[in-house]
Amino acid sequence: MRRYWLIFAQAVTVCLGILFVVTTLRPDLLRLAGPAAAPAVQAAVPAGPPATRAAGLASYADGVARAAPAVVNVYTTKLVNVPLIPLPDDPILRQLFGNMPGASRQQATTSLGSGVIVSQDGFVLTNYHVVQAAEAIEVALADGRKDSAKVVGADPDTDLAVLKLGSLRNLPTAVLAPDKGLRVGDVVLAIGNPFGVGQTTTQGIVSALGRNGLGLNTYEHFIQTDAAINPGNSGGALVDAQGSLVGINTAIYSESGGSMGIGFATPIDIARRVMDEIVKTGKVKRGWLGIEPQDITPELARAFQLERDAGGVIIAGVLRDGPAARAGLRVGDIVQSVNGKPMISTNGLLAEIAQLPTGERARLGLLRGGKISELDVVVGTRPGRPR
Structure with a gap:
């Protein structure tokens, strides 16, 4: 019995010695020798879609893939007058260069913006300031194709324009989001060509809705976002996380010329109405x-x-022979409602009037001389701004 006990003790000592050596010199061998089921479980976790690999991680790749092909680069060529430096009164120099004091010459300049293809017919939504006074317009698609374009129409009051491609077919088109579906805090992606570096996607949230009073357009109802918008993004797409078009990138607030986290886009409901009419x-x-x-x-x-809670908008001027003047509206009248809808600001009043059908009557609720009254006005058509 003592003999067996000695053999057992020696075997245990040898095993402990081997375990000590392996633990010290090759600890990886112990991990490889672990339970066989563990690697199978660990390998099964990353097999799902990238967006669900770990809690809290998300990818917007599907939304970008859906929206990006319809976002295009818009190249414009404009002719500008460049003054020439007067040469000394030398006949030979004048014969060679031909510039007289005060003369100028036209020089072609190019600029870059973005746009969004919105129909298979080749219509492209962009900003008016991107194509303003352009002599020639070229559009480059994300797939490398290029085509010339012409301006179908423009609306300077909302800084929107509609282009028509010349010959390309089988075009990728943006999916327009439903009107009024956006909320503050929703994730949005801005797609465009900032600084000409190539198509770029930036991500942020909706910071505010209905921004106005910025002095950018006559009619302002902007989406504000902190998604980076830089020069070259104008006219590009603002899309939601699913890739649906919610706005057209229009302007930024910046003290340096680059993005400072305050960008503005025209909502798709306004852009849709403008595009359909154009x-x-x-x-x-x-x-x-x-x-x-x-x-x-x-x-x-x-x-x-x-009174402190008195709402309304004061009439500071009335155009002679205009619709309001013919109806009897006076300077100093306070418009408190339009067709029963309360008016509390100049922007709200102008926006409400702009939506009224021309040729039809609108009823204004007035405060005149401290007394409440009503006045019917035949709505006219707003004169177009020169392009």
Whole structure:
């Protein structure tokens, strides 16, 4: 019995010695010798889609793949007058160069913007300032194809324009998101060609809706986003996480010329209406009364002896022979409602009038001389701004 005990003790000692050596010199051998089921479980986790590999991680690759092919680069060529430096009064120099004092010559300049293909017919939505005064327009698709384009129509009041491609077919088109479906906090992606580096996608959220009073356009109702928008992005796409078009990138607030996290895009519901009218008639018709409205300031409220909660917009000017003047609207009248809808700001009043059908009557709720009254006005057509 003692003999067996000695053999057992020696075997245990040898095994412990081997384990000590392996643990010290080759610890990886112990991991490889672990349970066989463990690697199978670990290998099974990453097999799912990239967006679900780990909690909290997400990918917008599917949305970008859906939207990016319809976003194009817009190259424009414009002719500008360049003044020439007067040469000394030398006949030989004048014969060679031919420039007289005060003379100028035309020089072609190129600029870059973005656009979005919105139909198989080749219509492209972009900003008006991208194609303004352009002599020639070329559009480059993400797949490498290029085509010339012409301006179908433009709406300077919303800084939108519609282009028509010349000959390309089988075009990728953007999917337009439903109107009024966007919320503050929703994830959005800005796609365009900033600084000419090539198609780029940036990500952010909707910071605010209905931004106005910025002095950019006549009619402002912008989406504000912190997705990086830089020069060259103008006219590009603002899409949601699924790749549906929610806006057209228009402007940025910047003190340096680059993105500072405050960008603005025209909502798709406005862009859709403008595009449909331009495609149908070549221009946008808006209601017009021929008035100059002004917000009520505390000083004006005291001057007009208005109550603290009195709403409305003061009429600061009335165009002679305009629709409002013919209906009897006067300077100093306070418009409190249009067709029963309360008015609280100049931007709101102008936007409401713009949506009124031309030729039809609109009922204005007024405060005149401290008394409430109503006035019917036949809506006119807003004169177009020169392009």
